[in-house]
Amino acid sequence: MGQADIAALLPPRFRQTHKYSAGHVLVIAGSRGMTGAALLAARAALRSGAGLVTLAAPQELADLIDVQIPEIMTLPLPSANGALTAGALKVLRPRLGDYDCILAGPGLSLRRQTKAFSKDLFQYIKNYRPGLRVVLDADALKILADLPRGRARMRLIATPHAGELGKMLRWSSAAVRRHPFIAAGKAAQKYNAVVVLKNADQTYIARDQQKYFLNINGNPGMATAGSGDVLAGITAGLWVSTRGMTALRAAVCAPYVHGLAGNLAAQVYSLDGLIAGDILVQIPAALKLLKGA
Template sequence: MRIVTGDEMKALDRAAIEDYGISGLVLMENAGRQAVELIRRVLDGVRGRVITIFIGKGNNGGDGLVIARHLLNMGAEVKVLSIVNAGEISGDAAVNYDIWRKMDQKVYSVHQGDGINIVKLALMNTDLIVDAIYGTGFHGKMWEKVGRVIDVLNNSGKPIVSVDIPSGLEAATGRVSGPCIRAHHTVTFGLPKLGLFLEPGAEHAGEITVADISLPGVLVEKEAPQRYLITAECVKKWLPPRPSPAHKGNFGRVLIIAGSRGMTGAASLAGEAALRSGAGLVTVAVPETIHDIMEAKLTEVMTVPLPDNGSGSLSREARQRIMPLLENMDVLAIGPGLSQAPEVVKLVRELAPSIKIPLVLDADALNALAGEAGILGKLQAPAVITPHPGEMARLMGSPTKDIQEDRIGNAVKAAATWNVVTLLKGSRTVVAAPDGAVYINPTGNPGMATGGSGDVLTGIIASLIAQGLKPVRAAAAGAYFHGLAGDLAAREKGMMGLIAGDIISALPAAAKELAGPCRSQSTNMVINSFS
């Protein structure tokens, strides 16, 4: 599913109007009707319910007036409160304002005088609030009086449905610079808006419904940017079939080079995750002085000892043992728990450019390339790098703060500069391909911020590549799969006590859910789709 900024959505709306002859009023009507369907679901019917709708002067307010009309016709008691004077409402919104008034319905102005008291009075017996104040064009800080209204709405204890995007949230960045609606539900029209899935915007969006407003599919395919929200539907299409006559060799062979003294868990987690993600055969190669430990920790995963420096970290001589191992492998993952010993750094820098099978670089493999990131541009095989913000900062020579302020831009830059698929970890993981395509992952939760979670992700991505997925799809599907497993684990155990092993244990259930009806669920967010 494409994901857009507010300006990109406006361009698509404009093209639908100018190039396809779909009037703005039709789009507004479709949007309002879809929002009504959500409200009916939230309230389990609207007849006899009291619904208070807050509108602004633009198209968002026009959507709110369409919602008001249909709810009234369905038997709800509807109160419309405006943050602007009637004369400020224009365009298609003004048409719907006139319809509402011709139905002998009032619009209460709350932007002057005792407006706050009117708001408080209106909310006293309200069952649900509809936020149609500001749309996707909002930037910066709002008018102080409107901010006070929003504070009252947020503190009312009433469920809030936001129209297209919570008022006060920037659609392109997810930035919140002042008072902002904290919605329980957001119904967003046409395509999901980027700001709903970037922090801190995601915290304000609640449950998200993407509503079809009848934009021509050919228009979206042609004009929308190559930026995607990863969905269950996508992942289901990408995952390879598992035919009845298949054997373990059909599902790929994974080699993982990982581990050091004190970091055997990282190697173990990556190996188990690869196996639990569907790979047929998984081998974990570790420094020989910790090999016996790995033999005890792992049963289904095979292990191989590699030359080390006597202190539990790999030596440069390990390369001669690794190269023959690769002859029968479909993918190599390297990095989890390797340590940053000088010999490990030299080994990674020498080994990576010589690999000729798909490669996943994580953790200490990325740390080894800090200051020498140009090596990534010399790789002979397709590669996925999976840095967290700190590792990305070291690779790019930038402060971590700068990485976090433009996660998408930095991921895109890295992918294009080094010609590698770049997965930037964090809340709403970003996957960028060298061709400019970007994928945003909606699954996952704060409980997954625990040691070893990234090692699990490495194993999953390597497993999916071994099963035949292209690296960019393996990274995107892997992020979704990893987050979904974390969400299922958190649902059972809570977030505070969640550990990486719980994510691995939930991988089969996540795979089973992906094989069933397509519904993307995370601890904080549910993404529905109306059509």
Template structure:
């Protein structure tokens, strides 16, 4: 499944109408019918009172179909038209005329007051937002502004369902300039929109579902669109490396986690435990020798490689100690808890030079220490994985966090291609980008993951799956999916406040157990 923008969806609709011969009024009928199905499935009661708020464009046309079809099912919806009838054009006008010809009731906002609309909404169980759709660019104008302000009063009191995208949210960027509908659920057509996952979008779309309206998704490939791919549950589970039933610890790889410092002891432990409990055959934890006793006491399952330290950080001599042993490892992660130290940049350059053919995950302070030498990773032909959060990404690019967050897809894709790395740009909706230009969006996860140590667990999962033979892309997809879903599931019992790193690891184990019991999607 792809995520699409406004122009791509317009071209797909046009192709369906002109090349396949399916008229726009049929697509609009299909769209309205699908939304009605979702209204009934989501309804808090058997015969809900539905108020449909409709504009004059295609989104409003969907609303006209929705109201008519609800009448056909024996309900008594109220269609509220927010523009004068003479502003309704094209396919939407066809469906409005059908509605009027059937003498069905309409609330005309230009003849009424906002207070009268409030009285109608007070009686509603469900409010349908079919006001503006995907065509929004810039702030919402009147009278839609007043209506959106009014709907805000019903947050948590009425079920608000948006058609295609919440009115006021930019479908390409997710940006809200001024006001937007905050939906409980968004029913979108063909593909989710890019804006669902960017900037303000996740705060407004609520639960989303993409439905089929007879516009084939394969058209995106026929038209040659370069669209980000959504990580679905099927894709996430399918990307987990297959575990041979007769394998042994050598079969499942040897992962090296290299990190820690006097100040940050927990981070490498979280990463190592995540790697072991997600299937790596062996995990070696390389830490500064001063924290070795503490780390070993908390993580007896791992092997250990204490390295020479200086003032609580890895010393220069540590490179010579670990370099001859790197061939033992199938994957390497560097950075969790490593800290920033005066000779750190030189240390990182020397460590990279000692690598051979392993995939390496560069995380946390290792990213900081490498920020001035990014060209060094180009020679590793896609075997390097970067896992920055927005602040780290901004530092790598000498940009602000705001600049990164405003253009996540483009920034991730360009960086991955320029430096030939696989990139996981973390955030509320993480983005994965590959050296050959593919971009993926992880639609899972929420604030339960917003806690120190969560990212270290993710690093451990990626390193584990690499050790077990996954490609860098599959390791990123499976690890980010399981990490996000584990946080969601654990929050159901522990609360969004109470999920800690070890809880995420437990959640991953539970999800993997479910997959073993039901291997087929």
């Protein structure tokens, strides 16, 4: 799809918008050593239009983040050794009704206790909050892949790279790279999700095995740590903030906005010097180019 097609899917912000109608994203992410992934995703959601973003993170990291980025609220959760533990769900459960979308996974870690928490969370959402929008990326996808087939179906956008999608399908990442359309479609079917497969310079979007979208916007400068965390944040931000935005529309628009922001960032910082935070700060300019305001 071209720039005009994407622009048509992104209507201007409604005049009477207030921060709650623009949507509240809960980002569940980060562990010791990977706080940056959580911050990139949370900031990208805000920069993509979400009215409020709360970052749920291990308590010691949440306390640090709280003083760093004034626009982001934090929800400290029980943790051990810098990663979330099973007790985190008890704190989260009564609050889940406050959020329009959950984005989980960037920098979450694959520790045993974090896996237990994540699996219980997915199951809880499936049973008690089936309408909640969920974006899963990175470690959350590997944890989802461990669940028995179909156990935790949600209203889901999944944003794997080839390694992660390989785990979701029990394929090698080389096989995913060889057959990206088939892999994205099969995963969409298996997980009842919209799948955004990040295959370097090409991103494949599938909701089933019949209809696919391909994004080629972007540049090789975006092959840099944290670039995917930014895409996950854009996906959640667009999904909640734009009226009438379906999961498929959000999944089609987000990689385009991400690529456009990456292209604007490359003009300033070059293909070699570009870092994920540069993509992040160009999201508003990319949206302005697409929406005209």
